[in-house]
Amino acid sequence: MDVDLVLLESSLWVGKKRYWAVLTGWHFNWTERDKKNREKMTVSVPVSEVVGVEVSQRSQSEEADREFTVFYVKRTSSRSSNQLLWALGRTQFSCPSRDLRDQWLTQLRMALKTHSPSRPHRLLVFINPFGGKKQGSHIYQSLVAPLFELAGISCHVVVTERANQARDHILKKDLTDFDGVVCVGGDGMFSELLHGVIGRTQQEAGLSEHDPTLTLQSCDLHIGIIPAGSTDCVCFATVGVNDPVTSALHIIVGDSQPLDVCSVHHGSSLVRYSVSLVGYGFYGDVMAESEKHRWMGPLRYDYSGALVYLRNRSYAGIVQYLPADPQLSSPRDKTRCLSRCTVCSKSTDRRLLAQSTNSSSLHGSQFSSDSEGEWVSVEGRFKAVSLTCMSSSCPRSPLGLSPSAHLADGTGDLIIVRDTHPLGFLTFLHRHTTTQDQFDLPFVDVHRVKAVRFSLPLGTEDNEDEDEGTVKDEGLVEDGEALSKSGSQQHLAERVEERGMTNDRSVKKKDLSFGLCCSKTPSVSVWNCDGEILPYPEILCRVHGQLVRLYARGIEDRSAPPFTNCKGRAFLHN
């Protein structure tokens, strides 16, 4: 039963105003009282959102000895975008006596310990000094580190010197002291942490990541994201805004958001994990093109997007998918996955039930296609084929690639854009930036799925060397590790070009060797996997429900009804 017992209550002063303050296990409330002792507005802070409590920093004086300051999460609106931000609120209280001040300090600190137990105490922080606008180190030092210090979190900070350093650190070093890992960077940095955390967990559980039918072990180590990249899609889609202070506060209060992860396989090897976009055709070509223009920073995507759009390419392929249960939800049901989403909670319940009824546990058990239903096949020419495990909203597209996708329902949304005239495709793209339905177009289909397979029709040029062997055989996976960006990304991009798959330069290369017969546009594209290029078209994707946990709580619903206090009176939530 949810009994909200009073731990401490007394009169307190804030400036010249007198308040009646009440601390229960769940809330710290203070209500202004006028001279006639009538109650005015109450401010209420959930104990779970108290960041810290401090004695007065002023030089010792009798007055200062009776003061304490409470720091807490305060919700504000961004002036430019009207998004909900979290900021640090602070209120300095003055007590009638030093004794009472000490009681408040003790009770508040105790309430924090007992009623907010999932907070991290020690974090491993990786800063990419070169992500986005190269502000990672500055953002961390000026905005984040002071908040962690205030909250009593101790951090081991690694400023990366190379790509994949964070991933390798997580895979190999002793992590026993850490409650979570945090990246200061963009989606690429998040992806490093994702691969490190999943890989480490499977190593310790003795499970092979390469077998797409295995149910992987979900990861306990939480991941925090301080956005400092170019797109920061994972942060935006799980928090609702790209703001370092908001993200730092979600980490401090120990929020926990499960997240679906898609494993991408080629031949008999795992290639990568993805949480946001596995995209072929347009998004693959944009990523391949944008790697050549990294120096432009975040603008490279618009520039490359326009170039690729103007090329007006489409690609032949066979898309097969395993549909999710249509009774549970639909990508066109116009709902949004918000904080405490019921669709995701039901998925959690089903997972827990499956675990408890399975004699051992779900981990390591087989995902059998037979028991999972029938594969559906679609063959044709496509402008874009995209799979996303979540909405993939970002500042460029505030509702995302699939506005009704769920963060933690164990499914992904497959978006198939068939070949169409350029104006139609532009309409589709443009709708990502508005509230218009991008799926309400005759050449677009969207399906909620558990797995996807993509292959090339027989006779497609790339088939010649595609079926030669696994990814490993081609030397693209080193020691069974997932592919990585930057250094190896460069290498991959070169290989892509050599194979004449993505861009005009590659066509020229082919022209040199094959003459006129190959002056047509490339017949295959590449996959964009959360910003990484996969230079072979034939892949199998499987969605793993709630494989990792982030320090986030999903997007908060701004239209939620106002809180009421224990006496039923309306009050302000800080």
Ligand SMILES: CCCCCCCCCCCCC/C=C/[C@@H](O)[C@H](CO)NC(=O)CCCCCCCCCCCCCCC
């Ligand atoms: C008319 C305006 C159309 C604007 C269309 C905007 C659509 C935006 C959709 C964004 C979806 C982001 C999904 C997130 C993916 C991340 O995991 C990944 C890693 O960070 N980022 C990208 O792949 C980065 C992908 C970036 C894709 C940018 C595409 C920009 C298209 C611009 C088209 C211009 C046409 C102009 C015609 C002359």
Ligand SMILES: Nc1ncnc2c1ncn2[C@@H]1O[C@H](COP(=O)(O)OP(=O)(O)OP(=O)(O)O)[C@@H](O)[C@H]1O
């Ligand atoms: N010190 C480093 N030097 C070079 N590359 C690095 C370094 N540290 C990390 N990286 C790599 O840089 C890549 C890009 O970084 P990051 O994701 O932080 O920024 P971004 O690409 O600008 O943002 P986004 O991924 O959101 O588009 C990552 O894939 C990461 O592996």
Ligand SMILES: [Ca+2]
């Ligand atoms: Ca999902």
